[in-house]
Amino acid sequence: MSSLAVTLTKHSGLGNDFLVLEVPAEQVADWPANARALCNRQSGIGADGLLLLSKIDNANLTMRLYNSDGSLAEMSGNGIRCLAQAAYMMYGHTGNVNYMVATDAGPRHVEVEPLNATTIHASVDMGLIGSLDEPANWNTLGTNPDRPVAHISVGNPHSVVGVEDVRVVPLKELGEKVPQINLEIIQPGPENNAITMRVHERGAGITQACGTGACASAWAAVQWGLVPAKSSEVIVHMDGGDVRVKVNVPQTGHVTLIGPAEYLSTHQAEIIL
Secondary structure, eight states: OOEEEEEEEEEEETTEEEEEEEOOTTOOOOHHHHHHHHHOTTTSSOOSEEEEEEEEETTEEEEEEEETTSOEESOOHHHHHHHHHHHHHHTTOOSSEEEEEEETTEEEEEEEEEOSSSEEEEEEEEEEOEEOOOOTTGGGGOOOTTSOEEEEESSSEEEEEEOSOGGGSOHHHHHTTSTTSEEEEEEEOSSTTEEEEEEEETTTEEESOOHHHHHHHHHHHHHHTSSOTTOSEEEEEETTEEEEEEETOSSTTEEEEEEEEEEEEEEEEEEEO
16 A cells, blocks of 8 residues: 655634645545545544645636545535635735636635635635435434425535524434435524524534535525525524625525635645555
């Protein structure tokens, strides 16, 4: 078994942390095993996922995401902001920059605004929202039929459930019953155009924040009337912090995610080829 010495950077999108590794697009390695080893918080560096960054040119990038359990994820709203920040720092860009990022969920347009040496503000067109069938084993959650539920695609699968108080829901227990999806629970407020959300992510468990989950939840909240129907922007409060989601922007059926990404540290490691 051969290995390769590499340098990774660690970034956080509201406490949802990722390791970013720049690699040639054709680089072959045991990425699931590398993700499990590098993301392990006891024996590795520790993170919610491993992001592989490849540069096509100054404005075009590719992103591939492996969750901490080694599974492949199509898309991450917090992850893509972290990837954009890594590229911004790595390639010495200055001022406001636009990237087109090729992901397994399709191309995503990212606008980057630097706030300081370690933090950016990014706006991401997360693409078209779609509907999904009820996931397998959903009935094991015992959800009240009167409770609002939506199964939504933001390039990856989400199930959103409306509740009275997100703090009292046994989210870990419920999320483990449907590990193939990202499970969000939401309640309205505290502001008129806001919701509060907690998430159990596919392949990572309970996390501090989830960008695609915030998008799915904001979309559902508008459909259910948890926020005013005319709200073009929904504030989503999560344990790790807040993002803003613009609904039907930049076009009908799309959502745009707006939030920060923060550089945390740089690490040396070896990957398994």
